[in-house]
Amino acid sequence: MLSGSCACGAVAFEADASPAPIAFCNCRTCRKVSGTAFGANMSVPRNSFRWLRGEDRLISYESSPGKVRRFCGTCGSAMTAERLGNPDAAVRIRLGTLNTPICNPTFVGHIWRSEAADWFNPKQIVAEWPEAATA
Numbered sequence: 001m002l003s004g005s006c007a008c009g010a011v012a013f014e015a016d017a018s019p020a021p022i023a024f025c026n027c028r029t030c031r032k033v034s035g036t037a038f039g040a041n042m043s044v045p046r047n048s049f050r051w052l053r054g055e056d057r058l059i060s061y062e063s064s065p066g067k068v069r070r071f072c073g074t075c076g077s078a079m080t081a082e083r084l085g086n087p088d089a090a091v092r093i094r095l096g097t098l099n100t101p102i103c104n105p106t107f108v109g110h111i112w113r114s115e116a117a118d119w120f121n122p123k124q125i126v127a128e129w130p131e132a133a134t135a
């Protein structure tokens with residue numbers, strides 16, 4: 001079981017699915033809607049996914065024909081993306097919303113590097129800090 005919620009807590013979901021490989025999408029739209037270098041996404045089967053609360057608080061953005069991205073209308077958290085019109089299509093969960101652990105993650109890798117931000121190189125090793133940088 002995977003479950004998640006937005007930053008303010010108004011919206012929550014769960015998916016009765018096993019963890020799937022994680023994709024880091026560097027496409028222009030994922031960068032824009034996340035406000036950062038890439039979106040971390042996991043696809044789950046449509047019929048495994050349900051909103052637990054706050055479905056009426058969601059706002060949607062059709063980023064390309066038939067592809068709908070959903071956000072909390074209060075805090076703006078990016079929640080899901082899916083292609084409408086195909087009941088067998090997957091729901092892509094924005095993994096920053098997840099509250100359940102993924103013990104042994106597997107990865108698709110970085111996708112859409114052709115549209116990536118020029119300031120982010122996944123091969124470059126940068127400093128890590130347990131909290132805010134102190135230097």
Ligand SMILES: [Zn+2]
Binds near residue numbers: 006007
């Ligand atoms: Zn929210």
Ligand SMILES: [Zn+2]
Binds near residue numbers: 026029030
């Ligand atoms: Zn993308």
